[in-house]
């Protein structure tokens with residue numbers, strides 16, 4: 212765990228200003244974009260000032276780390292929402308459904324089955340995003356673009372899941388815009404309205420291309 216070197220409040224304020232600007236440029240309402248403040252690797256001491264500044268939606272990429280940090284914060288601050296943005300193992304589906312309000316990394320049938328079971332058992336309905344591997348990178352999680360339509364139908368018809376939208380992480384060395392545009396196109400033809408895309412370096416481009424959720428870590432909390 213690291214404590215933010217840069218003052219988290221300055222980072223948060225400039226990210227918020229950047230989102231406002233990107234929304235204005237794209238002729239979108241600020242309220243159409245949810246900032247998911249990605250607090251992975253940062254401890255409660257670094258998170259508290261961002262909560263105090265008014266931020267309510269946070270993202271973590273590991274279930275175990277989130278279980279250690281968030282239950283006390285959530286109990287102390289009603290109205291917080293926690294999003295899982297990292298890969299999820301099926302055997303952690305139970306913990307994930309219990310703790311998270313949204314899961315951005317739905318990407319395979321075994322996970323769909325585990326999530327369907329836990330959603331029923333716990334009577335909790337986190338928002339679900341299907342992760343699309345827009346760059347078709349072998350080492351990266353996500354459904355291949357060519358398989359996306361079938362997978363989305365299967366989520367609904369076979370596993371009884373309600374899918375809210377899509378998530379993507381463009382390849383490190385690529386221009387992000389074509390990846391965001393591809394995710395937006397797949398979402399549109401499947402009738403999905405939510406798009407989780409854009410991080411610290413590229414959120415303005417993602418907002419221009421229709422992002423409804425931007426996942427921003429280092430620009431708020433400092434380098435990890």
Ligand SMILES: *Cc1c(COP(=O)(O)O)cnc(C)c1O
Pocket residue numbers: 249251272296297380410411412426427428429430
């Ligand atoms: C870490 C992470 C982010 C945030 O990245 P930054 O570059 O720090 O803004 C966003 N999405 C996912 C899936 C991540 O793992």
